[in-house]
Amino acid sequence: MASSSGDTETSEVMRDIPVLRRQLSSSSPSTPGALASFASSPLLSPSTRQQYTDPPVILDIGARGIRAGIAGLERPVCELPIGPDPRGRIKTHVLWDLDMRNTKMEDVHDILQAILRDVYYKYLLLDGKSRKVVILENPMMTLQLKKAIAFVLFNYFQSISVTYMLSPVCSMLAAGARTALVVDIGWHETTVTPIYDYKPLLSAVKSTLRAGKRLHDLVSGALKEFTEVLPSFDEVEEFIARAMYCTRIDTITSSTSQQAFAITLCGSTYYVPSSETRYSPLVQCFIQRAQDNVDDIDCFPIPDLIVSCLSGLGIDTRASMLSRIIFVGGCSNIPGLRLRILDEVRNCLVYDSSSGHSVQLQKNFRPWTIGDRSRIKSITSLGAWSGASLYISRERDYLLSGGGGGAGPRAIRRIRAETASGISHTTSSIFRILGEVERDKFLLDETYADNIFDWTVPTKYA
Amino acid sequence: MTATRYPSLRIHCPCAEPVTDGQVAELDSATTSTSPDPAPETTTRLELPPSLESPFALHALNNLYFCDVCMVLRCERCVVEEVVQTYCPACLHVYSADTTGGANEPSKVTRKGRGDDATFCTRNCLQCPSCFTNLIMFSPSASEGSESSGTVYLQCPHCSWDSRRRPRSLTFSKHSSLYQQLRKISVSAMSDDYSDTSDQPTKRFSALSVFYQQLYESLDAEEEESGPSAPPSPLFSKRANRSLETIRFLKSHYSKQGGSSSASSPAVTPASVLSAFGRAGGVSSQKRREYEEREKERCVDYIDEEAEGEEALRVRGISSLDGTPTVLQQLANPFGRPTRSSDLLPLPTRLRARRAKRCRACRHILVRPDVSSRKVSSSSSSTSSIATGSASTVATAFRINLLSKNYIPTLRLTYLPSTSPAPASSPYHAGFIPHITYTFALTLFNPLYEPIKITLASPPRTPKHSHLITFLTPSFEIGPNIEDDWDLHALASLRTKFADLKISGMANISASPESARGGPNLGILDRGRNWTSVIFEVVPAKSRNSEIVVPLFVSVAYEAEVEKDFTAGGQVGGAGDGGLFDKERREMAFWSVLRIGRVIS
Numbered sequence A: 001m002a003s004s005s006g007d008t009e010t011s012e013v014m015r016d017i018p019v020l021r022r023q024l025s026s027s028s029p030s031t032p033g034a035l036a037s038f039a040s041s042p043l044l045s046p047s048t049r050q051q052y053t054d055p056p057v058i059l060d061i062g063a064r065g066i067r068a069g070i071a072g073l074e075r076p077v078c079e080l081p082i083g084p085d086p087r088g089r090i091k092t093h094v095l096w097d098l099d100m101r102n103t104k105m106e107d108v109h110d111i112l113q114a115i116l117r118d119v120y121y122k123y124l125l126l127d128g129k130s131r132k133v134v135i136l137e138n139p140m141m142t143l144q145l146k147k148a149i150a151f152v153l154f155n156y157f158q159s160i161s162v163t164y165m166l167s168p169v170c171s172m173l174a175a176g177a178r179t180a181l182v183v184d185i186g187w188h189e190t191t192v193t194p195i196y197d198y199k200p201l202l203s204a205v206k207s208t209l210r211a212g213k214r215l216h217d218l219v220s221g222a223l224k225e226f227t228e229v230l231p232s233f234d235e236v237e238e239f240i241a242r243a244m245y246c247t248r249i250d251t252i253t254s255s256t257s258q259q260a261f262a263i264t265l266c267g268s269t270y271y272v273p274s275s276e277t278r279y280s281p282l283v284q285c286f287i288q289r290a291q292d293n294v295d296d297i298d299c300f301p302i303p304d305l306i307v308s309c310l311s312g313l314g315i316d317t318r319a320s321m322l323s324r325i326i327f328v329g330g331c332s333n334i335p336g337l338r339l340r341i342l343d344e345v346r347n348c349l350v351y352d353s354s355s356g357h358s359v360q361l362q363k364n365f366r367p368w369t370i371g372d373r374s375r376i377k378s379i380t381s382l383g384a385w386s387g388a389s390l391y392i393s394r395e396r397d398y399l400l401s402g403g404g405g406g407a408g409p410r411a412i413r414r415i416r417a418e419t420a421s422g423i424s425h426t427t428s429s430i431f432r433i434l435g436e437v438e439r440d441k442f443l444l445d446e447t448y449a450d451n452i453f454d455w456t457v458p459t460k461y462a
Numbered sequence B: 001m002t003a004t005r006y007p008s009l010r011i012h013c014p015c016a017e018p019v020t021d022g023q024v025a026e027l028d029s030a031t032t033s034t035s036p037d038p039a040p041e042t043t044t045r046l047e048l049p050p051s052l053e054s055p056f057a058l059h060a061l062n063n064l065y066f067c068d069v070c071m072v073l074r075c076e077r078c079v080v081e082e083v084v085q086t087y088c089p090a091c092l093h094v095y096s097a098d099t100t101g102g103a104n105e106p107s108k109v110t111r112k113g114r115g116d117d118a119t120f121c122t123r124n125c126l127q128c129p130s131c132f133t134n135l136i137m138f139s140p141s142a143s144e145g146s147e148s149s150g151t152v153y154l155q156c157p158h159c160s161w162d163s164r165r166r167p168r169s170l171t172f173s174k175h176s177s178l179y180q181q182l183r184k185i186s187v188s189a190m191s192d193d194y195s196d197t198s199d200q201p202t203k204r205f206s207a208l209s210v211f212y213q214q215l216y217e218s219l220d221a222e223e224e225e226s227g228p229s230a231p232p233s234p235l236f237s238k239r240a241n242r243s244l245e246t247i248r249f250l251k252s253h254y255s256k257q258g259g260s261s262s263a264s265s266p267a268v269t270p271a272s273v274l275s276a277f278g279r280a281g282g283v284s285s286q287k288r289r290e291y292e293e294r295e296k297e298r299c300v301d302y303i304d305e306e307a308e309g310e311e312a313l314r315v316r317g318i319s320s321l322d323g324t325p326t327v328l329q330q331l332a333n334p335f336g337r338p339t340r341s342s343d344l345l346p347l348p349t350r351l352r353a354r355r356a357k358r359c360r361a362c363r364h365i366l367v368r369p370d371v372s373s374r375k376v377s378s379s380s381s382s383t384s385s386i387a388t389g390s391a392s393t394v395a396t397a398f399r400i401n402l403l404s405k406n407y408i409p410t411l412r413l414t415y416l417p418s419t420s421p422a423p424a425s426s427p428y429h430a431g432f433i434p435h436i437t438y439t440f441a442l443t444l445f446n447p448l449y450e451p452i453k454i455t456l457a458s459p460p461r462t463p464k465h466s467h468l469i470t471f472l473t474p475s476f477e478i479g480p481n482i483e484d485d486w487d488l489h490a491l492a493s494l495r496t497k498f499a500d501l502k503i504s505g506m507a508n509i510s511a512s513p514e515s516a517r518g519g520p521n522l523g524i525l526d527r528g529r530n531w532t533s534v535i536f537e538v539v540p541a542k543s544r545n546s547e548i549v550v551p552l553f554v555s556v557a558y559e560a561e562v563e564k565d566f567t568a569g570g571q572v573g574g575a576g577d578g579g580l581f582d583k584e585r586r587e588m589a590f591w592s593v594l595r596i597g598r599v600i601s
Helices: A004-014 A017-026 A031-039 A045-053 A105-123 A142-158 A167-173 A212-229 A233-243 A254-258 A275-276 A280-286 A303-311 A317-320 A337-349 A383-402 A410-421 A439-444 A447-453 B017-034 B040-045 B106-110 B115-119 B179-194 B201-225 B239-259 B272-281 B286-297 B304-319 B327-331 B490-506 B508-512
Strands: A057-061 A065-072 A079-080 A133-137 A162-166 A180-185 A190-194 A206-208 A261-265 A266-274 A325-328 A437-438 B008-012 B066-067 B070-072 B078-085 B094-096 B136-138 B152-155 B353-360 B365-369 B375-378 B388-395 B400-401 B410-416 B438-445 B452-457 B470-473 B475-477 B522-528 B531-541 B547-563 B583-599
Touching: A031 B410, A057 A105, A057 A383, A057 B400, A065 A105, A065 A383, A079 A233, A079 B327, A105 A142, A105 B078, A105 B353, A133 A142, A133 A167, A133 A383, A133 B070, A142 A162, A142 A439, A142 A447, A162 A167, A167 A180, A167 A190, A167 A383, A167 B070, A180 A303, A180 A317, A190 A303, A190 A317, A212 A261, A212 A266, A212 A280, A233 B327, A254 B070, A266 A275, A275 A280, A275 B583, A280 A337, A303 A317, A303 B400, A325 A337, A337 B304, A383 B201, A437 A439, A437 A447, A439 B106, A439 B327, B008 B410, B066 B353, B066 B365, B078 B365, B410 B583, B475 B531
Parallel strands: A057 A133, A133 A162, A180 A325
Antiparallel strands: A057 A065, A065 A079, A162 A437, A180 A190, A190 A206, A261 A266, B008 B583, B066 B070, B078 B094, B078 B353, B136 B152, B353 B365, B365 B400, B375 B388, B410 B438, B438 B531, B452 B475, B452 B547, B470 B531, B522 B531, B547 B583
């Protein structure tokens, strides 16, 4: 960019602004001069400041859809599902396959470009090149994908910089907690991420294939069984979003299973048994163990996954997580599912002396908590997008005006450092966000981005 | 999958190709156009670009731009776009004509709770939540003559959704600024419907916002204590200082809570300070208890298990999908996720953007909308907006608009239902029968003021299913587009000629003396002032349900008159015969893809 020399100059001067601002707010007698220079400074003319004060764009890119908006808003401006477009260019419903060998990176580029173009020019109504971008990443997101996203943003949209933030941390921020166990029920995978004192314990992250895709297949199979019509992808997704429910205990009686549910597939109406299509696939997908209690290591039921994740934690961290379970992700909106998973976790962990241990005791899952089931609780979260928005809108003044070491709130800032650098304990007060990938460097140096995207290696460029 | 309408014609933009491939293509086009006889040896040398099958690289001619500096086509992927103006598509009101992209200023308005305003029409344009049509405003009191009450309601002209038909009837108290009224209604409606009010996203977000603000303030205060004039030294706050910072953080946190009037917050006690030290020093017995107490003060909100259980039971009770909004309707609502159809509220209209486009290679402006807004009276705008006075509405003109259709020939495909074995009806829908020769006319229109020389090239067999393609005339000329209006008479004559062909059969054409084999006009069906129709034949191979996709390379060469540049020499083909203008030979080439139809067996 031609303005790079100008940028450094400006940021040098901008670094003093927080100091000025603090002096202003403290109304100490020595500030009038500062006030005058503050007000009359040509730096603060809109054209100069804009690049620094414009809130960044936050993108939550999932396998099935994109949430996008501007930092500071309470919810994303748009949520676009990925699916065939009117122009017939996009043929798939998912951006990437879990097995990256089945994913052509060119396709990811093409689809992302097409959708982000809609995001920028139809919904956000702003230029890509005027904003920084913050992307929420799942801890399990592959490096290839992160690079692909950055490639599209830098090449097609000329974004100034791209930063990755861990989406479970943001989900926790949107819950107002500082310690949480975030259960993200996504499309390909369900991921359980423990976070202690704003620090994601990434070595303890667990995931299972019991997620949206598996539910989709099960529901599709169930509907086909009763209607003998193969429902389309969208019909199944509509059915899941609108008709699925979960009860706290198995209550399939003969009366409820008799209940018929009307569903229109391919233009004709069918009546399907309610419980078998609306409830059983859900339980089979998320709750039920395999027939012989032997699940593959990547296919644990969600309650077991939560329990095994907690088991892997230290005894002091685990206790505070029990009352801070957060459910996010598309499938967690199914009415009653959160409660059911919570109850199953309670059954696993709580030894109830009155009824004995009703659930068969697995050797790995010994109950730690005696009696008090209410200790295991779930908290609400506004979602990862809103969390990132909250965080960035609070942090922005410090972040983008070059707050230096002077005025940063350490506790919150530490998240950023640890989000970017993973498990490393370095606390940085450097103004620049750790893990921020700048456009010019990305396009020039291929290895530069690799080191930043991969949080398992210590950041060299920070 | 969406059904393709046949015949479809798409132009390929090579911007997704790696650079090396582009060079190869250029070389090929050069050889094709310079060789006098574009015989099979040229055709074999032409390589199909790998992205020719990618739907993202194929564009309709109307969606392409042309950079007259680079002399190449530009698609939506190889232009850089800039938002120059935002406007409401319903009332055409211009919201921002700022070239610096200041359409969105959520940072400033969010704190007032008006963050979405930048992307929605804040006047009276509301959309139907069920079918997304623009709603029409009615006044219920109009017939009764009580104009003073001024309440209005909304109706959808398409699906007859009515704002009064909800269980709780929705009317607006006045007929202006419906958007603001809707915002208020939506916030209150949401908190009414949600059994758990603290779960209401807007309130929760502002609560969290305040919470973090307080946290930051406490930290700022702590910074102040430690000395505001301390230089921001990275060394000072490195890892070594971490424990000290933690203590300071905790101290300020507690002192903050002690100072507040909240009864439950602990005061600054020796224990808390001790615990702060303990926390910094390592694991202490008190640490966890203190930590948990602190956690209680956090802005945490437990899920309402009762309410959620009731909601699950409610959903269990439904017997069809009718009562729940579709996913699309849920996603469209900017104020939250409605779970029942009766909860649907009118949607604000999203603004649209007019954008300037630049060539990504040379930054030359390809499209620049005219942002000078006109003042018109609002009576001509949409029915849903009854704003008084005049409003500035969006202009539709462009200052610069370099569309590709003004630079490269337009192609049109016509089926000639003439040869005897081929069916007379259109095979586009009925499908193609293998091993029968189908004849098509490809008409090219020249948009330029110079005569152009066209060279067509295509593989003899289609790459995928090896349907046989034959262009009888690969190379021909088209006259200049001198007159401004289309030569309608000539087009009409073309149509009658096609009709004649239908009667007489194709055999006559190829046997006619003027297009005898070896003649200069072989395969040329007809030509007009600035257009030429050539014949090509397709013999579908026997592969069931396969699509006939013909890749076609079009190379255009012409001699343009350019102003004589006396300062710089080395002009290409400078055979100027005096005067101010020089002749310059220009070449363009592009791939196009004709999708003709499907084979039935």
